[in-house]
Ligand SMILES: *[C@@H]1O[C@H](CO)[C@@H](O)[C@H](O)[C@H]1NC(C)=O
Ligand SMILES: *[C@@H]1O[C@H](CO)[C@@H](O)[C@H](O)[C@H]1NC(C)=O
Ligand SMILES: *[C@@H]1O[C@H](CO)[C@@H](O)[C@H](O)[C@H]1NC(C)=O
Ligand SMILES: *[C@@H]1O[C@H](CO)[C@@H](O)[C@H](O)[C@H]1NC(C)=O
């Protein structure tokens with residue numbers, strides 16, 4: 001006994017425990033059936049790396065599972081739990097999703113210091129059942145999942161370390177003025193599928209998040225564009241609100257936007273130069289009431305303007321000047337369910353030489369009007385001559401299936417979960 005120091009005995013014990021359990025423990029038993037329980041779900045090398053010195057974690061709440069191979073994670077998900085178990089101090093990842101938890105009291109978190117990630121999604125948590133300050137004291141917390149709960153209010157206060165906050169599918173209708181202050185490191189905020197309306201925008205809640213890169217506000221009740229968004233923003237999701245207007249120069253202060261999603265709103269007129277955004281790759285304005293097209297920035301690759309009221313696509317408006325040394329990057333346009341009666345002018349192929357697909361689909365025009373559009377999709381690089389030929393002889397063009405179209409549509413992976 002005298003030969004080995006105390007820590008080395010612990011190490012041996014731990015090794016024996018780990019290797020012993022490897023033999024007969026089968027992850028498949030607990031997690032095999034769940035589609036969201038693949039290896040990456042509990043393996044997070046980055047956050048496991050910076051482990052401070054602490055006694056080996058033999059501790060685990062009896063309701064939960066602490067995999068020997070990932071001793072900093074505690075799995076308490078899918079267990080019909082009504083309350084949060086006591087959390088051992090060493091835990092860095094805490095999985096409590098898919099239970100029946102209604103309250104977040106301070107008690108179980110008493111000893112917690114290192115926790116970086118908490119997943120409390122798919123529970124029944126209500127705002128007034130969260131002890132005031134319970135999250136704020138977790139000074140290492142970077143990621144908090146609270147989607148699919150019953151929150152009526154933004155769960156403030158939160159720790160200033162927080163980087164990703166998921167609040168989708170709740171009933172949040174209020175964002176108290178200072179609730180979102182003091183979160184300088186936030187990069188991603190998901191508030192989709194809540195009950196937010198314009199009254200929450202009065203206090204400019206998002207303006208202080210200097211590092212915010214992704215803001216999801218889809219499926220709410222907004223009627224105007226949120227004011228004073230931080231210039232750091234890359235992805236903005238506003239689809240399925242009731243926004244009817246984009247103020248002139250709105251995007252001037254958001255030069256880094258890469259993807260803008262505003263389908264299912266009430267947009268009618270878009271100021272010509274609205275999307276003069278040097279980094280924009282994806283623009284989705286489908287299912288609005290647009291009658292006209294607008295300026296297309298050089299960087300844009302995918303344009304979705306289906307289900308609008310466009311009768312005529314004026315390529316001169318999309319592309320007022322030609323610069324052969326700086327060609328426009330557009331490859332895909334979706335324009336089905338508009339009121340087009342003829343294909344886009346051949347000038348489009350000079351302006352957007354990389355165009356691969358224009359999806360015309362069905363157009364919403366009365367049958368009495370002659371339609372020059374008999375083929376739903378134009379494909380690949382057509383020279384103007386080929387294009388003309390195709391127009392003259394539409395039957396020779398490949399008919400596309402809906403699947404082809406959808407494959408193209410999902411080129412951009414969803415950027416939020
Ligand atoms: C906190 O740690 C102390 C000392 O190890 C222990 O007695 C107590 O039960 C722990 N509390 C919780 C809520 O885990
Ligand atoms: C959190 O739980 C949800 C619901 O089961 C799951 O889809 C998601 O992958 C989990 N995320 C993390 C980071 O644990
Ligand atoms: C914010 O992030 C930076 C860089 O990762 C880090 O140094 C800083 O401590 C973080 N701030 C807080 C309040 O955690
Ligand atoms: C739009 O949002 C409402 C809830 O605000 C939802 O019920 C509806 O299914 C959404 N529609 C689409 C097309 O996503």
Ligand SMILES: *[C@@H]1O[C@H](CO)[C@@H](O)[C@H](O)[C@H]1NC(C)=O
Nearest residue numbers: 312313314315316317318320
């Ligand atoms: C297209 O737009 C330009 C510039 O606004 C305009 O001069 C031209 O008349 C329009 N062409 C058609 C066919 O509407």
Ligand SMILES: *[C@@H]1O[C@H](CO)[C@@H](O)[C@H](O)[C@H]1NC(C)=O
Nearest residue numbers: 307308309337338339364365
């Ligand atoms: C087609 O247009 C008519 C009138 O212009 C409109 O009422 C109808 O909703 C449109 N249908 C679709 C599928 O957009």
